[in-house]
Every structure is written in structure tokens, then in C-alpha cells.
Amino acid sequence: MPLPSLRALKAFAETSRTGSLAAAARVLNVTPSAVSHLLRELEQSLAISLFAGKGQLTEVGGKLGQRLAAAFDAIDVAVTEARHQAGDVRVSALSSFLTLWLVPRLGGFQSLHPDTRLLLSTGMRPVDLAAEPYECAIRWGRGGWPNLDATLLFRDRPVVVTNPRLLQSDPRSLPRLAAGTRPDDWPLVAAALGWPDAMPALTFETRALAVQAAVAGMGSAVVDRNLVADMLAAGMLAEIAPDPAVYAAEGHWFVALPDRLRNRSVRQFRDWLVGEAGR
Numbered sequence: 001m002p003l004p005s006l007r008a009l010k011a012f013a014e015t016s017r018t019g020s021l022a023a024a025a026r027v028l029n030v031t032p033s034a035v036s037h038l039l040r041e042l043e044q045s046l047a048i049s050l051f052a053g054k055g056q057l058t059e060v061g062g063k064l065g066q067r068l069a070a071a072f073d074a075i076d077v078a079v080t081e082a083r084h085q086a087g088d089v090r091v092s093a094l095s096s097f098l099t100l101w102l103v104p105r106l107g108g109f110q111s112l113h114p115d116t117r118l119l120l121s122t123g124m125r126p127v128d129l130a131a132e133p134y135e136c137a138i139r140w141g142r143g144g145w146p147n148l149d150a151t152l153l154f155r156d157r158p159v160v161v162t163n164p165r166l167l168q169s170d171p172r173s174l175p176r177l178a179a180g181t182r183p184d185d186w187p188l189v190a191a192a193l194g195w196p197d198a199m200p201a202l203t204f205e206t207r208a209l210a211v212q213a214a215v216a217g218m219g220s221a222v223v224d225r226n227l228v229a230d231m232l233a234a235g236m237l238a239e240i241a242p243d244p245a246v247y248a249a250e251g252h253w254f255v256a257l258p259d260r261l262r263n264r265s266v267r268q269f270r271d272w273l274v275g276e277a278g279r
Helices: 006-018 021-028 032-046 059-083 095-112 164-168 185-193 207-215 225-233 258-262 264-277
Strands: 051-053 088-093 117-122 136-141 149-155 158-162 176-179 202-204 220-224 238-240 251-256
Touching: 006 021, 006 032, 006 059, 021 032, 088 095, 088 264, 095 117, 095 136, 095 207, 095 225, 095 264, 136 264, 149 264, 158 164, 158 185, 158 207, 158 225, 164 238, 176 185, 176 207, 185 220, 202 207, 207 220, 207 225, 220 225, 225 238, 251 258, 251 264, 258 264
Parallel strands: 088 117, 088 136, 176 202, 176 220
Antiparallel strands: 136 251, 149 251, 158 220, 158 238
């Protein structure tokens, strides 16, 4: 018995997924009547009823719809991956890590690996590397993510930074610039420095924005020293560090699914990151 047409199977998968002919038609860019025709064709080909009436699926229809949706999703992922060049490495990174640490160093990676193209994106949430089109990611945390190969780049070492010209005044009196994503930064460092607790004068979405405000002379910010080491060396920022140094339990990690590390370009990117972090 010949298999049903792919067009008919796709029409049923989308109808099952969206719950209506009209919605499926919009996804497929056809008319609802064309979808209805394809569904009748599929039922005739299979010699079974897929609908129990009023858009409700039969038990067989429900199971078939779920399996077809999963199969077409797998096809979409395979096609998307095939469209990317073999040397492309899609990376999800935290915005502060990307802005403050990675971007200033990328020229070195491109010089070493000119055939590898990094496709970089940022976001506030950890991407699902099993379901989303990324080869790897940079995460902030304590490690131990299930099913992921994780390599620690550096542990978070929070320090207070400000514009050097502001050091002429009492550092404790400077307006505090905070990152909304890191509410524990100031309490941790202020306690280590013996400074009184105080509310931030300004709160930004990310550490990178708070650091930019500190460079502009708007006050002092707390940031991982690893992220701003070059800015400190260049004299753009001055550091007020607890003694002894404070280290957070969290850090920046390179993470990837184990099978992604079979890709030579992904391994080269990981190894380069580890080398740069070790400097």
C-alpha cells in the first residue's frame, strides 16, 4: 500500500498541532479548503477516521498527530543545521561576558582560526542546547548542569570599580551602581570591605551597563574582576578590592552537549576560551 503524500501528512500534523483548519492553513500558506481536501485525502489513503467531529481527534488521530509533529520538527532541525556552514559555531552568551570580556578578545580567535565563523547571541535565560540551534553557551553559575559538558573558565571575583578620578573622594560615599541581575553583589563586597549597607543609587539591567556608568564617572559598581581586567590595566577603571579577595560560589562556564564537542571548531573555541581565561 503506498504511503500518504507528505503534503497530506504535513497538513494533518499542523491541524493537530494548532487545533484548527484556519490556523494550519496560515502555517502552510494555503487556504482552509485546501487543508480540508488534504485531510480527506489522508483519511482515504489510510482508510481510517482521524476526526471524531467538531475538530476533535480520534484516539488514533491524536497519536498520529503527536508523532507526525515530532517527526516534522526533527526534519526542520536537520534542515536548519544543514544550512549552516560546517565551520559555523553558534554561541549563546551572557551580555556582560560578551561585552566586557569576549568581544575585546575575538580578534585573537579569528586570527588563529580564520575558517571558523562565530555566531554570537545574548539573552538573560539559559538556552536549551538540546532543543535550540546553538553548539555551545557561556553560563554563569555553579556548574553541575545535567547532560552538559561544562568547563570552568573562571570563578567570579567581585570588586568595586569606579572612574580613577573619583578616588580622590571617600569611596564609601560614591553613588552605588547596581546590576538587577546580581542583587547580591553589593551586600557581599560591602560586608567584606566593612562598609555600611546602602541602597543603590541606580540599578541597571546588567553588570556591563553598570560598568559603563562607572567609567562615565556616575559612581562605583561591583563586577567580576576577570571581566574588567583589561579596563583596569588601561586606566579606564580603578579597583577597590576586599582584602583578602572575595570569591563567589558562581563562575563563568563553557557548556555544550557532549556530541557537539565532536565538532573540531567547537573544541577549538572551547580550548581558546580556556587559554584566554588562564591569562
